[in-house]
Amino acid sequence: MxxxxxxxxxxxxxxxxxxxxxxxxxxxxxxxxxxxxxxxxxxxxxxxxxxxxxxxxxxxxxxxxxxxxxxxxxxxxxxxxxxxxxxxxxxxxxxxxxxxAFYQVQNGSITESEMEQGFEQLENAELVHRVLEQLSLPHREVLTLRFLEDLSLQEISEIISTSIGTVKSRLHYARLEMRKVIEEEYNG
CATH class of the missing domain: 1.10.1740.10 (RNA polymerase sigma factor, region 2, helix turn helix motif)
Structure with missing residues (x-):
């Protein structure tokens, strides 16, 4: 066991x-x-x-x-x-x-492995907090549940009362939004 x-x-x-x-x-x-x-x-x-x-x-x-x-x-x-x-x-x-704004979906694109690498690279908790604060509410929510709380897509779907497809969509768009914020933080 x-x-x-x-x-x-x-x-x-x-x-x-x-x-x-x-x-x-x-x-x-x-x-x-x-x-x-x-x-x-x-x-x-x-x-x-x-x-x-x-x-x-x-x-x-x-x-x-x-x-x-x-x-x-x-x-x-x-x-x-x-x-x-x-x-x-x-x-x-x-x-x-x-x-x-919680129910809006925005445009974006980044792979899940890139997102996980992004979280690993962001060792400073303040930076992670600042980046998450800049994201839209639905994106902050799905990213927090998926990558910080390590919940499955099914669990997230049940928590936020939406379909798995919607969760996948929000994660997809959240990755692009996060990538943009991170690029602005590092390049800005």
């Missing part, structure tokens, strides 16, 4: 225990996902201060709805779906234009 399989089984057991209102198990789930979820919210909303408030709302929502989760193995996708929906609601309240 691989380490990854063992971790998945342990997580499923934690989810089952947390569904029975075991507070220690729930706290372990929070600790497991807290940093990654906070990072995702920061990148998605661009608001560090508000991310902490969003986190509290998300974890409260998770706690309330966890007993109704039928598939413990789907916890990660389910959690990110809740976070995604809460972040979209936050953005709608904060700025109607930003929420509208």
């Amino acid at each position: 691989s380490l990854q399989n063992l971790q998945q089984i342990q997580e499923q057991l934690l989810v089952l225990q947390a569904q029975s209102r075991n507070s220690v198990a729930f706290q372990q789930l929070v600790q497991t996902y807290e940093r990654r979820l906070f990072y995702y919210l920061q990148r998605f909303t661009g608001a560090s201060a508000d991310s902490a408030d969003l986190m509290q709302e998300i974890w409260l929502n998770v706690y309330q709805k966890l007993p109704g989760l039928n598939a413990p193995e789907a916890f990660r996708v389910w959690l990110y779906k809740i976070a995604h929906n809460r972040a979209v609601s936050y953005l709608r309240k904060r700025d109607r234009q930003t929420a509208a």
Whole structure:
């Protein structure tokens, strides 16, 4: 049995225990996902201060709805779906234009391997943050979920409630937009 399989089984057991209102198990789930979820919210909303408030709302929502989760193995996708929906609601309240931009698709082209190399080359976290901040909201979201959260296309599709084809399209266009921003950073 691989380490990854063992971790998945342990997580499923934690989810089952947390569904029975075991507070220690729930706290372990929070600790497991807290940093990654906070990072995702920061990148998605661009608001560090508000991310902490969003986190509290998300974890409260998770706690309330966890007993109704039928598939413990789907916890990660389910959690990110809740976070995604809460972040979209936050953005709608904060700025109607930003929420509208979330659903726009822009033009661009870069291969997935080039994108992965680009992330590897961008060792400085501040530079990565600056580059992501300059991207449109839908592009920032799919890039964060795919390359920083390492989610599959299927998982991203479920989180943002869209087809896999749309996810692929957004990734395609996001790569071009990111390439342009990186070129401007390095050549500008």
